[in-house]
Amino acid sequence: MIFLRTFVSLLVLAVTGAGLAAILFPGGRRRGLLEFLGLSYILGFGTVGLVSVVLMMAGARIGWFLAPVLAVAGGMALLWRRPRELRLPEFSPGALGPLLVLSLALAVGLWGVLARRNLGYDADAFWSLKAKSLARYGTFRNPDFTVPGTRPHMGPGYPLLVPAVHAWIYWGTGSMEGGPLRMAMFLFFAASLAILWSALREAVPPVPCGWLTAAFALIPAVQTGDSGGAGGWCDYPLAIFLLIAVLAAGRWLQSGAWSSAGLSSLALCFVSLTKMEGALIAGLGLILLAVAGGMRYGLRGAGLGVAIAAPALLLAVAWAAAREVVLPDPMRDWGSIRRGIYWDRLPDILLLTASHMLRFKEWGIAWLALGAALALQIRAVGRAGALPLWFGLGLIALYVAIWMAVPGESARAAMQDNKKRLLLQAFPLFFVWAAWRLPALGLVPAAAEDVPAGR
């Protein structure tokens, strides 16, 4: 019974997102179906979380009925704007290899999901209890968040998008076990691969595109463990929300389509309410989109770039105000950050991050390959299609800046814990950019179809 309820709960998320995807999805593209399905689930996931958090910030209590109501709205939107030309990906005998490898990667992920009953230490310590508390009270204004010593959980002031979705899954399944949540995160991982495939397909032919997607799915740090795509950390969802935002912003830059601008804006809103650093990433988005928009469309484009990122920043500010009722977070004593920068830490920070990039059992040679692509294509960093690269570099710069401003000896501890998160958040952006540059490097032929490059 719990499997059936889990299935129905996840379907509700997908239908919610399908309505949005039908409105915001750029139609008439050859590679439509996979991206549409992936987007549907991920947008549904994000939207249920976003609406829940906004309602809670406004003082309302959320309940089990919220996601079904959103799903009905999504279903109506789907009927109103039926997506056009949703085609299956091209299949050729050469695609069998990558398809098998991809299936293997998904099977390994699924095995990891079924073998565990909880989400792992970090996910349980940071997020699961929040989700249970939201499912119990319908709001974060409850003793678990506001009365010291009631029920311990890390970071009471952390944004609640993912716990709000998990709360809905608890309601939907009628169980507070970790299994359904793991299944939800596994589907998130699978959906993200569909989006990635579709993004790579803009520049790379189907078979190499399949191999690249399979390679991405097999990178241990991306896929396995508690921190990977099918795990319970919030870094992978953040990475994928950001990837969707950047890809859609790239499409907006190229075509000027409002639907792409809307999708980018919505995904950035998800980013800002997924983790604490989401607020800073929204700020980064505002700067980069204003610059990119200005370069492409002049002053009007810069204004539109600001408008795309502004809702995410506003949400971050609203969350900062709303969480004043919540217990202070002992892990984030922002007030004690020194008014200055510890420049002498920079070599240490870069060395630690680089050494983590080269950890073979986590990343294989992925970062090495990306570094080589960057070195060989350094002239392309200013060209169209470099937006993912700039977001990736900006993300690294943000983390490094924070680590250089954290007081005392806690900086090294923060790096130890967070360099893994940084790399996971930034990796899909670098990966997509590097894959798009492969035809220029002569390693794969260019995609020669009439697929409009959405970069």
Place this chain on the structure above:
Amino acid sequence: MVETGKEIMAGRSGSLKRWILPVVLGILLAKGLFEAGVSVVGWTNQRKATAGTEMFLEEVRRTIPEGARVYLCAAHGGLQAANALYPRPVHLCRPEEAGGLRVSSPDAWVVFLTAPFDRARCFVGKARDFP
């Protein structure tokens, strides 16, 4: 015979392909396989410990009624255990504090969780029975 610059470059490129890349990739692969083996052994051991902890926490959930405050002493994984005991309110303490633990009454529930997990040394019961 004098080699041209082009031929010299081609020769170097050939060595790169023939020797250097395979050797580097071979070392990386061997290192990866070794580490993967170590990880599998570690994961298997951890899995056994996790399964033991999960069974113990299931027992705790059956024993302690919902709503009763729990004094939870855990060296590691206390937050995870507190999450597993939801909705019971949990007061976390470190194992070394367990001897001098101040509880609200002798009838308060105490859970002692060892790390690594050892069922024989773990405890669930009333404060008055805590050894």
